[in-house]
Amino acid sequence: MATRNFALNTEPHVAQVGDIALEFQPEVMGDDFMDAYAELREAQRGIGVDPDDLSGADPGQLRQVSRALRSFLAHLMLPESAELITRLDVVKGGETLGSFTDIEEAEAYAAAVEGGGARVRDALRLPDRVLVELLEWVIELYGGGERPPMSSSASAKASPQGGRPGTGASRSRGSTRTRGR
Structure with missing residues (x-):
């Protein structure tokens, strides 16, 4: 074991x-x-x-x-x-007027600041x-x-074939060309 x-x-x-x-x-x-x-x-x-x-x-x-x-x-x-x-901090003239976690609340508060000029910015810039x-x-x-x-389209695609395809006959006498092998 x-x-x-x-x-x-x-x-x-x-x-x-x-x-x-x-x-x-x-x-x-x-x-x-x-x-x-x-x-x-x-x-x-x-x-x-x-x-x-x-x-x-x-x-x-x-x-x-x-x-x-x-x-x-x-x-x-x-x-x-x-x-x-x-x-998010609402700032005006370098002073933080309020702190928020919701962007809409922060923007509404900034818009309501008397005299305007308040803006929203990240507390951790x-x-x-x-x-x-x-x-x-x-x-x-x-x-x-x-x-x-x-998504399935995000999967890796097959690598492109390098060089030119060979013209010699296959030993198996069948087609063996497969893309992405």
Whole structure:
């Protein structure tokens, strides 16, 4: 009889971003990870952008993509870090007037500020490249290093044949050419 031990992570994963430590769950069950990832992809499609090519998106769409990405990351974080990455501040003249987790509430509050000029911004301001790096890191941590396929069309395609097809006769006297072997 063979015995094999499997280790479970018990300590949070930590992403150090400048002087801020973002803590992620030690382990995430596969279905929880896939559900969160599917939600991210669906949110991006709902915004009307191709999540794999954001070059044609306008600034408003990019902000929505960033919110969806922050929400995805929050699903995998410990509560304090999740609250920090999703918190929105309403600011005016460098002063924080209120903090929210819902974008609509934050925008409504900013619009109602007397004298105008209030705007909504992320409490934890991060460059987009850092958010993308965090996405790639958590995919590596919880998803085995590859982005999960979201449809059968996302499966890998057969590699193209190199060179030219041979003209010699097959020893089996039958056609053996098969693509992708």
